Amino acid sequence: MSKQTLYYIPHTHWEGAVFFTREEYLQMGLSNILSALRLLEKYPDYKFTLDQVGYFKPFLERYPELAPEFRKFVKEGRLELVGGMDVMPDDVKPGGELFVRQIMYGKGYCREKLGIDIDVAWLLDTFGHHPQMPQLLKLGGFKSFWFCRGLAGDNTPSEFLWQGIDGSKIPSFWLPGFYGLFYGPPREQPRFDKFFEDRFHSLDAHTHSPERVGLAGVDVSEPEDYVTPLLRKFNEEPSAPFSIRYSVPTEFANLVAKRKEVPTIKGDFNPIFQGTYSSRIELKQATREIEQKLLTAEKLSAISNYLGIYTDNDMLWRAWEPVLFNQTHDLASGVMADHVYTDTVHSYEFSKRLANEMIADRWS
Numbered sequence: 001m002s003k004q005t006l007y008y009i010p011h012t013h014w015e016g017a018v019f020f021t022r023e024e025y026l027q028m029g030l031s032n033i034l035s036a037l038r039l040l041e042k043y044p045d046y047k048f049t050l051d052q053v054g055y056f057k058p059f060l061e062r063y064p065e066l067a068p069e070f071r072k073f074v075k076e077g078r079l080e081l082v083g084g085m086d087v088m089p090d091d092v093k094p095g096g097e098l099f100v101r102q103i104m105y106g107k108g109y110c111r112e113k114l115g116i117d118i119d120v121a122w123l124l125d126t127f128g129h130h131p132q133m134p135q136l137l138k139l140g141g142f143k144s145f146w147f148c149r150g151l152a153g154d155n156t157p158s159e160f161l162w163q164g165i166d167g168s169k170i171p172s173f174w175l176p177g178f179y180g181l182f183y184g185p186p187r188e189q190p191r192f193d194k195f196f197e198d199r200f201h202s203l204d205a206h207t208h209s210p211e212r213v214g215l216a217g218v219d220v221s222e223p224e225d226y227v228t229p230l231l232r233k234f235n236e237e238p239s240a241p242f243s244i245r246y247s248v249p250t251e252f253a254n255l256v257a258k259r260k261e262v263p264t265i266k267g268d269f270n271p272i273f274q275g276t277y278s279s280r281i282e283l284k285q286a287t288r289e290i291e292q293k294l295l296t297a298e299k300l301s302a303i304s305n306y307l308g309i310y311t312d313n314d315m316l317w318r319a320w321e322p323v324l325f326n327q328t329h330d331l332a333s334g335v336m337a338d339h340v341y342t343d344t345v346h347s348y349e350f351s352k353r354l355a356n357e358m359i360a361d362r363w364s
Contacts, residue, residue, distance in 0.1 A: 004210045004242035006182075006200055007252040008231070010224070011049035011217035012036070013125060013179060016087045016328035018336045021343045026058055028220050033059045035223045037066060040073050043228050047246040049217075051083040051122045053106045054325055060113070074114060080248035081110065084118035084142065086324040090332035091123065092130050092270060093277065093284060097291055102324055103140040105317060119143040120249045121170075124179045124215075126329045128270040134164030144253040145172045148179055150269025158206040158213075159256050161264045169264065171253060173213065176206050180218040185227065192230045193237075200242060209259070213252045273333065280334030280341065283326070286348045290323055293355035300362030311362065319354035322347040 014029045016022060033056065036048040050056050060067050073079035085106035091099060110116050121142040123129065128150050137145055145162060151174050162172040175181070177199065185195040203212050216224065231244050256262065294316070301311040326344055330336055336344065 003240075004200075004212075006196070006242055006244045007211060007213045007247035007255070008182060008244050009049055009213065009215045009217075009247050009249060009252070010036075010047065010227075011051070011179070011215055012221045012223065013088075013217055013219050014052055014055040015219050016052070016054060016325060016331065017340050017344070018330035019340070020337075021340050022054075022325065025220060026055075029055060030059050030062065032220065032222050034063075034066075035225065036079070037069055037073070039223055039225060039228070040078055041069070045246050046228060047078045047080070047248050048223060049080045049082055049248055051081075051124075052085070052087050053083070053109050054086045054328075056081065057109060057113075071114065074116065077248065077250075080120070080250060081114070081116065081118055082120040082122035082146075082249055084110065084121065084140070086321060087328035088123055088125060089324075089327040090126055090329045091133060092128055093332045094287060094327045095291060096132075096136070097295065098287070098324065098327055099136060100140075101320055102327065105320065105324055107141065117141065120253070121145045122249070123147050124175065125149075127273045127276060127333055129268075130270060131165045131266075131268045134162050134170045135166045135168040137170050138168045142170065144249065145170050146175070146249060147172070147269070148175045149272060151176075151265075156206060156265075157263055158203065159209075159259075159262060161262055163264050163266045171257060171262070172265075173249075173253065173256075174206075175213075175215060177202055177214070179215045180221075182214040182216040183218050183221060183224070185224075185230070187226055187230070189230060189233055193234055193240075196234065196244065197241060211252070211255055213247070276333035276335060283331070283334055283341075283344065283348075286345075286352075287323065287326070287332070290348060290352050290355060293352065293359065294319055294323070297355055297358040297362060300359060304362050311358075315354065315358060319351045319358065322351045 012032045015025050039046050085102035089102050107118060110118050119142050121137050124147060158174050158176055160172055161169040163169045181199055185192050234240055235243050304311050331344055
């Protein structure tokens, strides 16, 4: 039998806003992308995963001189962009229109600016998932769904097909050890080896395949520059119980797709964190109000364009984006710090003002 393999995925989960504002988290997180690029340049076998357009779009805008290098690693498949949305949204509390706009905005940016179509739905930290998701994700062009919350139980497989209420199925990857299971290993070789062995076997109850996946990254975490030499020594040891392979989500998803038998799971991966459904209810009400205003502006724009008076589509997306950003799992849930709440209200006011201006202009 061939040796078992850990598909090891370094990543960083960027927090849109919760304890700090959007701009404060960007100041903290953009340097992590710089570190990832340095490691990709230094180690030919290194790979890294980045989530959320709201994270890497500002990086490319603020570091245009690094855009060619960024694109090169993306093209090589060593830097994988996942999510395909503006942020990592809550998918229960916001309406379906907002979820569709997330996909349109995120995938649209990546196609136009980077020439790629993201097909990995990356909702690791989202607070539960509703059973319409398989259909929405499939229609949105996603080929796999990665998540942490909503399933429980030692007998639940980590890889399965999730069947939605309409019968749609999507390959799904549940991370029972959460998205930082392999993050922060010790720096001494014996302890490093034991760390990986213990965590590798913590997945025994959830998969019986010789290949399994493990993520290494936490909230706004810096890529670990000391791991590669230790990892190589682990693999060079003849008695190593398994091999560790740098990977990205698509690589592992393609591997699982070749398996003959993958179980199917139906159902609703909810409810959890139920208190978030009513927390800061005024933000949820503002979301609904502005969503309807922007839909009205879109409809009036369509009529105006039909009559030959063309409207600015970029202005619509400029108004949508703060609303999309505010559907990140923490903001939609209302669990942010008070000063972040104030910043969120200001961004809603901006979108509302643009929406009202567009509605007046289109009627005129």
